[in-house]
Amino acid sequence: MQPVLDSIALLGRSGLDKVAAIGRSGMILAHAIVARPDPVQSFPLLIRQLYSVGVQSMIIIIVSGLFIGMVLALQGYTLLVDYGTEQAVGQMVALSLVRELAPVVAALLFAGRAGSALTAEIGLMKTTEQLSSMEMIGVDPLRRIIAPRFWAGFISLPILTMIFSAVGIWGGMLVGVEWLGIYEGSFWANMQNSVDFFDDVVNGLIKAQVFGLVVTWVAVFQGYDSIPTSEGISQATTKTVVYSSLAILGLDFIMTALMFGDF
């Protein structure tokens, strides 16, 4: 009888642990958003985080954006040339990048490149007891460590997404116009006729903003809540990438249904 009861108790305890973890993550989010200390002191911290989160992710975003745009144009061309509508390549590349691929792929790359680094950094700070020594000397680690990182991720991802789209479209033009010989005028005209600034570009940016919130939230929380051992840090880093990737793909479906679905 006892083992059965034990296993039931274990189940309940792990469920309660999960709920408590969600609660802690919510508290961290609230803290990070509310904690806006004097701008003179926190602005340099934010700049430094923007550099390590945003600027250092730029290379991977630019390179992958370029290749994804080029592949889209190549695939679109081989499909559309059968119907004699290869001018629509520009429209296809632009719409699929701006609406879907740029927000999603940039967010996935961002989770792998910047999210995991954030988790590992904060986790190591916790393991080496830097966070608790900060508390000892009266510095709130949530303000000093968490808030600037959170805001840096929140600001960076939409910017990275815009760079991804622009570079991807340029890559598509490189393949379509320069290499495959689509007439440049119809390439751009088709694109401009079909892409609407508010319906497509702005909705894509709203997606990127939501992903930025979710990815940095998950990353910062996993780091702050990690078990302070080397194993714990590696687990937390894995969790960051897995959870934020799943959240990105799931939220993308919901937001696409809300934004572009006809109901």
Next chain:
Amino acid sequence: MRIRGVELGVGIFMLVGAFSLAVLAFNVSGLGLSKQEGSYKVYALFENVGGLTARSKVSMSGVTIGQVSDIHIDPERLMAVVEIELNGDVDYLTVDSSASILTSGLLGEKYIGITTGADDEVLKEGGYIEDTQSSLVLEELIGKFLFNNASE
């Protein structure tokens, strides 16, 4: 100074982001700064709008002069009402103008082509285009063709 390089990097990052947004806005989506100043709406009744959607182009002699803003059914006359938003500077459409739903290219998108008439009075806000020609539905066309062949 180390911090200087960081600041420069972040500045470049922000500028590249702003530049990308500008490219997306003006080059990719063709956003005009003064797009619709004082545009006005007219209506047209069609038997069948097959394939026409909101944001479709409205053109005259191939030049875009407005766009479709809404399509719904008139419950009394049981026909499709197309709400057309014309640019403010279009003040030469006579009340006997005709509107027809056309297709750009063989498989392209649908748009409304407008031809003016000879009346002196021009269309105003809320006016109706009476003379309309519905969308060409391929199935009906084939059906008619088959029917004619069978009766011969």
